[in-house]
Amino acid sequence: MKDLFGRAILDYQTNNQPENLITETTISEEDEMDVSYLFRKYSDMPQIEQKALSLARGTVLDIGCGAGSHSLYLQNELNLTTTAIDISNNAIKACVLRGIKDARVQDFMTLQNEKYDTILLLMNGTGICGKLKKLPEFLQQLRSLLNPGGQILIDSSDIIYMFDEDEDGGKWIPSDNDYYGEITFNISYKGEKEKPLDWLYLDYNTLQNVAFANGLKSELILEGEHYDYLARLSI
Structure with a gap:
């Protein structure tokens, strides 16, 4: 990986001529993402993220922290002991600088x-899992990191709405994937292209069923305006 996403974050943090990220997926056209969005304050966050942060307690692990905006709020405003992790070396450099x-x-x-x-796990936290078949292992690892009485706060979207309907009201879903929420994510930055990334959007019922099969209770906390939701998983 070239770590272009992290490079954009670090460029913004260090004022090194940041540019917009170009994103494209197997089901959506090319789009521009302003890197400043990753540095947003609590007041600018979507309701689902605000709700998740308000529910955080005890020691917190922020997985896929990106620019660290959620961790900063928890650390500085709620005084919670927070660990921010990401696979991006550049993003973590920015988090330290922040x-x-x-x-x-x-x-x-x-x-x-x-x-x-x-x-x-916020900003489509299920995305990190990549593929539906990896979900049991993904959830078991999360479970192993929980204290007794602990909670996993994770968000995602049901992207079934993005597929065309046939005359009977059914959906035309390509047969390439095991599950319609599996997509490939492409990122470009300053003229460079990142290696394609597997990304998983997960409907709530599927999350609930796989969580139950892996010893986790699931609770739907909040539904957003656009097929998105926040869930809490616990042992």
Whole structure:
């Protein structure tokens, strides 16, 4: 990986001529993303993110922290002990520059011997999983990182609305994927292209069923205006 997403974050943080990220997926056209959005304050965050942050308690693990805006709020405004992790070396450099006390380059799937009261996966947290078939392993790893009585706060969207309907009201879904929420994400920055990334959008019922099969209780906390939702998983 070229870490273009992280490079854009670090360029913005260090005022190094940041440009918009160009994103494209298997089901959507090319789009521009303003990097400043990743640096938003609590007041500018969507309701689902605000709700998740208000529910955080105890020691917190922020997985896929990006520019660290969620962790900063938890650390500075709520005085919660927060660990921010991301696989992006550049993003973590930006997090450290922003003042996050515990920011690490870390793939959460390899994290061991640590326990948390709250685990956060926001901005389509299920995306990190990549493929539906990996979901049981993904959830088992999250479960292993929870303290007794702990919680996982995760958001996603049901993207079924993006597919065309036939005359009977059914959906035309390409047969390439095992599940319609599996997409490929492409990112470009300053003329360079990143290696394609598997990304998973997950409908709530599927999350609930797979969570139950892996020893986790699921609770629908909040539904957004555009097929998105926040869920809480617990043992």
